[in-house]
Amino acid sequence: MKKIEAVVRVEKLDEVVEALERTGCPGMMITRIEGHGRQKGLVEQFRGREYKVNFLPKIKIEVVVKDADVDKVIKTITDNARTGEVGDGKIFVYSAENSVRIRTGEKGEGAI
Numbered sequence: 001m002k003k004i005e006a007v008v009r010v011e012k013l014d015e016v017v018e019a020l021e022r023t024g025c026p027g028m029m030i031t032r033i034e035g036h037g038r039q040k041g042l043v044e045q046f047r048g049r050e051y052k053v054n055f056l057p058k059i060k061i062e063v064v065v066k067d068a069d070v071d072k073v074i075k076t077i078t079d080n081a082r083t084g085e086v087g088d089g090k091i092f093v094y095s096a097e098n099s100v101r102i103r104t105g106e107k108g109e110g111a112i
Contacts, residue, residue: 001096001109002070006061007035008081008089013059019080020063023072026112029062039086058089064096064112 008016013030020028034055041054065073074091082088101111 001064001099001112002067003062003064003094003096004070004073004077005092005094006077006081006089007033007058007091008061008077009083009087010057010059012081012083013061016061016077016080019076020061020073023076025063025065025069025073025076027063031060031062033058033060037087037090056087064099066109066112 006016010032017028017030034057036055039056041052041056043050043052061077063073070093074093077091098107099109099111100107
């Protein structure tokens with residue numbers, strides 16, 4: 001099993017979630033976060049004064065999938081989150097040793 005964390009633009013959330021659901025992704029967690037990558041934030045204007053916004057709002061989508069589904073999920077996220085502009089986000093893939101469905105006690109891939 002693998003845990004996939006994708007950090008995407010806020011405005012792309014609905015599009016990515018709908019696409020993941022269409023591909024049969026069993027479940028996901030969504031967290032509103034703030035951060036920056038290479039772009040280092042933005043310089044904004046407010047009432048004639050410039051100020052720097054160091055951390056930009058983003059969405060983190062977390063899914064745990066079978067090893068066989070990793071490439072399909074990554075392609076789904078990239079295809080639906082990409083704008084071609086700086087700040088589109090990142091995807092991280094981690095090994096997930098085990099999962100347990102609390103209600104039934106079921107373990108492993110059957111629990112996801």
